[in-house]
Amino acid sequence: MLAMANTESSGDTARPWQCYNTAYTNAKAGMEGVDKEKVQRIVYEMSKGSQYFKNEERKEAFIREKIENMRARCAKLKPADLAHYRTVADKIILELEATRDLSRIWVHVDMDAFYAAVETLSDPSLKGKPMAVGGMSMISTANYEARRFGVRAAMPGFIARKLCPELIFVPTDFKKYTYYSDLTRKVFEKYDPNFVAASLDEAYLDVTEVCEERGTTGEEIARELRAGVHDETGGLTCSAGVAPNRLLAKVCSDINKPNGQFILPNNRMAVMTFISSLPVRKIGGIGKVTEHILRDALGISTCEEILQKSSYICALFSHSSADFFLSVGLAIGGTNTPQVRSRRxxxxxxxxxxxxxxxxxFCKLADIAEMLSTDLQKEGLRGRTLTLKLKTASFEVRTRAVTSQKNICSTEDIMKHASKLLKAELPVSLRLIGLRLSHFDEEKVGAPSDPTQKTLTDYMLSGDALRKNMGDQSSLDLDSTDHCMMHGEETYLSKDGHQTSSCDYRDPLDENHLSNLDDSKSTSGNFEEKEEIYESTSNANAEKMNANDSQNEDNVQDVVPPLLGPGYSFPAQFEGSSLDRVSSVTKTLGDVASSSVSQKEFLLWVNDYKCSICGIEMPPSFVEERQEHFDFHLAEKLQKEESGTDFKTCVLKKRNVPKDHIASQRKHKKQKPSPKEGKHIPIDVFFVKSNQNF
DNA sequence: GGGCATGGTAAAC
DNA sequence: TTCCAGTTTACCATGCCC
Incomplete structure (x- = not known):
């Protein structure tokens, strides 16, 4: 009896695209006149056979299986069971009904094709032309001209272009959208100072008070508000839905899009009539998969049918899910202003x-760790749970998490955990790497500029220096007086984004080691803080820690000029990685201490050893291609691993020499000007004898 | 059995 | 030429530890 429609279409081999359920199944405003069959065929043709497509099929099969299980469970329900669930459902419905509040007037405001509209505002020549914001891999939104071709948000750009060859692509510019979003919010504030911003282009307003104060209706307020947004932004339009709760208001704002509004009166009859024929997919929170499950497992397509099948809903779903579905059937949604939750x-x-x-x-991982650390510092956050997200070449998504005892936020700490998680997944072919930090510290760490929170290494590794250097020119002047602290010593940032420190030349590995020691008292639970992530480097760390004080002075004299200057290009695979910011190398070798090595010697040395970063072996070309750019500083003794493997530590170091600061440093130290003067920021790289296995 | 950690998934924009 | 994003939240299942 259930889901007969599905079996019909799946047997149709002449039009295979009809069974390809893309994410674009939810009708969107502005797509009314679209030749859906044609669009679906093109999307299918562009997708079939791809890894993405195969993964979609795999997911689809999984959902079908889930649906089959649910249907089997339904079939097994005895009359007594059904009677029981009937009672359960009726009880929930009664309880929900008791919470129904028709006294509030909510407005949901939704900007029309927001990003696209903003772009058109700043470039009027786009007006009337099909345009999408985004790139070839994904578009964020499309204007109404483009939607007529079937182009829409969350569609890959290359498919969109196929649907509409003359489609103009505009890159996303969040600064711009945030600016206009703030303008709209200025208007919202006038009607509800506690309005709820759902995103840059959406907001919920409780206008009950304004209506009462001014003796007017929600409809009038919505009209006035929309006009206000139009004026304030210089021409952006929005749509509004007016209803007794947020769930309904959201549905209503979509009805007369674009530049329109829909009012649902605050009486039960109107509300129930409205909801009864509404497809469940229109409800926020019910997406493609849930729609599929409700339809094919329970034969539910409209909200009315949820109530009709309420006993099955209670039999199949968890309590909270059943609560949600039944409240949808009753058109009951949030009516009080929710508390602003802090970020999770x-x-x-x-x-x-x-x-x-x-x-x-691993280079990518390091980049992402840097970016995450930068964001954390900006927000003044530290957290305990680090989650590594991977997407394989076949689009399979995996997550791996660790929860540590201490709160972390530095690139080093993130990398320490992240590289371990990644290493456990190898070998694997990936197309995406992500890092997430959660379980935040209750107390926020200081402002982003809090000197104790940002080490020099953090700064360099975070890429801030690079971004300031290459990107935002306007900020350069302002940055000239920036400074931060590292280990209690001041570090100056120069105009060009470089920085120097008077005496800190410690390896971040040392920091790791030190912090591990600090933490060792409290080490327990499922994450072992003291465990070495960077294999084989710990011995060197211990030695370096001892030798640190005396070596720092030496390093100052042995630092080298930038090695990866203009004209140097990294192999494509390392492009954009943090490694392109590495400008010199310090290597440690044998019993020799603090002496230079000729390039010839270095080559011989490299040929004899494998190079690895974060414990991952680098291709031979990585070192060979750089050898002429290297200059070395010999500082340490040959180490021996427990396994007996000889290895030598080679620390890549970033050099930064702000001119004016160097001058003052020279004065201070009474040194002669030296072209080799500079600051090294180390990254853990080490070499293992090539006839040994890692 | 509750609380916590982990992993997978859905959903929204 | 390019070939399916990035960020956040929530829920559910499962396993483990008192």
Missing amino acids: SISNERTFSATGDEAFL
């Missing part, structure tokens, strides 16, 4: 062309 997690992820190259993957 923060994440960064990046997609790249799929690769199994472990060196590349």
Whole structure:
């Protein structure tokens, strides 16, 4: 009896695209006249056979299986069971009904094709032309001209272009959208100072008070508010839904899109009539999969049918899910202004062309750790649970998490945990890596500028220096007086984004080691803080810690000029990675201490050893291609691992020399000007004898 | 059995 | 030429530890 429609279409082999359920199944405003069959066929043709497509099929099969299970469970329900669930459902319905509040007037405001509209405002030549905001891999939104071709948000750009060859792509510019979003919010505030911003382009307003004060209706307020937004933004339009609760208001704002509004009166009859024929997919929170499950497992397509099948809902779903579905059936939604919740997690992820190259993957991981750390510092957050997200070449998504005893936020700490998680997944071919930090510290760490929170290494590794250097020119002047502290010593940032420190030349590995020691008292639970992530480097750390004080002075004299200057290009796979900010190398070798090595010697040395970063072996070309850019500083003794493997530590270091600061430093130290003067920021790189296995 | 950690998934914009 | 994003939240299942 259930889901007969599904079996019909799946048997149709002449039009396979009809069974390809894309995410674009929810009708969107502005897509009324679209030749759906044609769009579906093109999307199918562009997708079939791809890894993405195969993964969609895999997911689809999984959902079908789930649906089959649910149907089997339904079939097994005896009359007595059904009677029981009937009672359960009736009880919930009564309880929900008791909470119904028709006294509030909520307005949901939704900007029309917001990003696209903003772009058109700043470039009027786009007006009337099909345009999408985003790129070839994904578009964020499309204007109404483009929607007529079937182009829509969350569609990959290359498919959109196929649907509409003359489609203009405009890159996203969040600064711009935030600016206009703030303008709209200024208007919202006038009607509800506690309005709830759902996103940059959406907000919920409780206008009950304004209506009472002014003796007017929600309809009037909505009209006035929309006009206000139009004026304030210089021409952006929005749509509004007016209803007794947020759930309904959201549905209503979509009805007369664009530049329109829909009012649902505050009486039960009107509300129930409205909801009864409404497809469940229109409800916020019911997406493609839930729609599919409700339809094919229970034969539910409209909200009315949820109530009709309420005993099955209670039999199949968890209490909270059943509560939600039944409240949808009753058109009951939030009526009080929800409390602003603090952020629960923060994440960064990046997609790249799929690769199994472990060196590349670790470079990406380091980049993401840097970005995450930067964001954490900006927000003044520290957290305990780090989650690594991976998307394999076949689009399978995996997450791996660790929860540590201490709160973390530095790139080093993040990398320490993240590289361990990633290492456990190898070998694997990936197209995305992401990192998320959650379980935040109750007390926020200080403001972003809090000197104790940002080490020099953090700064360099975070890429801030690079971004300031290459990107935001306007900020350069302002940055000239920036400074931060590291280990109690002042570090100056120069105009060009470089920085120097008077005497800190410690390896971040040392910091790791030290913090591990600090933490060792409290080490327990499921994450072992003291465990070495960077294998084989710990011995060197211990030695370096001892030798640190005396070496720091030496390093100052042995630092080298920038090695990766203009004209130097990294192999494509390392492009954009943190490694392109590495400008010199300090290597440690044998019994020799603090002496230079010729390039010839270095080559011989490199040929004899494998190079690894974060414990991952680098391709031979990585070192060879750079050898002429290297200059070395020998500082340490040959180490011996427990396994007996000889290894030598080679620390890549970033050099930063703000001119004016160097001058003052020279004066202070009474040194002669030296072209080799500078600051090294180390990254853990070490070499293991090539005839040994890692 | 509650609380916590982990992993997978859905959903929204 | 390019070939399916990034960020956040919530829920559910499961396993483990008192």
